[in-house]
Amino acid sequence: MIRRQRYRLRTPSTGREVLVEAEPGKIYRDRDTGEPLEVVGKVLPLAPSPSKLPWAVENLRFCPHCDQLAQKDLNDCPNCGRRMGPLSEPAR
Numbered sequence: 001m002i003r004r005q006r007y008r009l010r011t012p013s014t015g016r017e018v019l020v021e022a023e024p025g026k027i028y029r030d031r032d033t034g035e036p037l038e039v040v041g042k043v044l045p046l047a048p049s050p051s052k053l054p055w056a057v058e059n060l061r062f063c064p065h066c067d068q069l070a071q072k073d074l075n076d077c078p079n080c081g082r083r084m085g086p087l088s089e090p091a092r
């Protein structure tokens with residue numbers, strides 16, 4: 001199975017951004033407005049990460065050290081390797 005590169009795509013008129021496993025050269029359109037999405041950037045890391053969570057917006061957070069996206073269930077940032085600390089979960 002080929003893992004596709006994930007991209008951040010933005011709807012120009014609304015500024016809404018989505019993470020999509022996009023194929024190069026293919027045009028993706030906004031579900032509501034139908035306008036072509038512009039590529040904002042690739043989503044790192046490219047290598048498989050130990051997280052089980054998919055790279056969906058609701059599963060991601062920004063690393064406080066390097067400001068890159070990482071899955072919420074990871075303790076260590078896959079980009080810079082530093083500990084991101086606990087999520088804002090209810091204390092047990």
Ligand SMILES: [Zn+2]
Pocket residue numbers: 063064065066067068077078079080081082
């Ligand atoms: Zn980091």
